[in-house]
């Protein structure tokens with residue numbers, strides 16, 4: 001049985017991050033979103049707090065705890081989605097190299113990712129291939145000493161500021177998943193081009209970019225894992241990082257609730273605070289009930305990662321936690337905005353930012369329909385009921 005009762009260290013971590021979030025991150029959140037500007041100052045803050053290593057083994061300065069990492073992400077996302085995102089975009093390539101990299105690749109990248117000296121990104125999605133990763137057409141052709149990569153990626157988050165990106169490409173276009181490799185591509189390589197940054201509804205502070213690859217040379221020692229096993233590697237990295245996406249949902253929902261509860265106590269209608277109306281109280285109660293359930297699912301999935309669960313043992317629970325918590329984030333943000341009335345629609349009111357950012361969570365790292373496919377397939381293909 002996985003335990004997710006918080007240790008004293010984890011409780012202290014929550015208090016520390018919550019204080020930093022309140023004092024240093026919250027005052028910047030609206031501006032980062034409004035200007036859609038990469039928050040270098042927030043990156044430097046997280047770096048100074050040594051937070052980039054958090055989920056990873058002690059040898060990299062981390063806690064080796066996904067649960068601790070979820071707590072940190074939750075507290076940051078409560079005030080600023082974009083600052084929490086800075087951790088997540090660093091952790092996905094870190095996790096992929098940790099689990100699939102050679103000793104030399106680990107030595108080259110992990111200490112520097114952990115300290116924040118290097119920034120990474122992950123490029124899988126293409127104009128014609130999102131949910132169906134097997135349909136990617138970016139090509140990695142074997143040449144003497146390495147591979148030549150040609151193709152286009154879209155929505156590659158962080159790549160415009162990253163030092164390298166993990167790029168999924170077809171090593172054998174006649175195969176589907178089994179023809180995919182993952183390559184560690186230096187963003188300064190000849191032929192690597194950031195074509196444009198998307199103008200986004202939410203998650204506006206961390207750029208998501210269209211990339212063009214024009215015959216980039218990647219040496220053999222930069223192939224991550226084996227060519228042909230890249231899909232499995234990326235999926236395993238996603239399974240492990242899904243609780244963190246869920247934690248971002250829990251934090252976002254909590255932040256939306258915080259704003260909303262203050263507002264309903266203050267705003268009057270029919271001669272009294274709207275918080276007095278039972279209809280309003282029930283909406284707040286539903287927010288609390290759903291988010292507490294989401295938090296417990298996320299902590300359970302994180303505890304499973306910490307207990308060493310992988311593959312089919314982890315995948316359904318990781319999908320359940322991501323899907324539920326991000327659907328809850330969308331529902332809570334929608335209801336919280338509703339309780340602000342017209343003020344909820346105003347760009348001057350932070351609640352609309354929560355609403356926009358929540359939508360992104362239902363799409364990234366596998367849409368919530370795809371999460372449901374994972375859960376549904378698992379239930380159909382296992383003996384159920386037991």
Ligand SMILES: Cc1cc2nc3c(=O)[nH]c(=O)nc-3n(C[C@H](O)[C@H](O)[C@H](O)COP(=O)(O)OP(=O)(O)OC[C@H]3O[C@@H](n4cnc5c(N)ncnc54)[C@H](O)[C@@H]3O)c2cc1C
Pocket residue numbers: 122123124125129130131132154155156157158200202203208360363364365366367368369370373
């Ligand atoms: C802010 C943001 C950041 C992102 N960052 C990255 C990144 O860093 N790297 C990266 O590689 N990608 C990134 N993505 C892309 C993201 O992973 C894809 O958007 C996602 O996988 C869905 O792919 P798609 O957009 O092509 O939608 P499609 O796959 O075209 O799907 C369209 C719709 O059909 C539904 N659908 C598709 N197939 C099925 C099915 N079998 N059953 C039921 N419904 C289905 C989908 O759920 C969706 O609603 C990012 C996206 C966003 C919004």
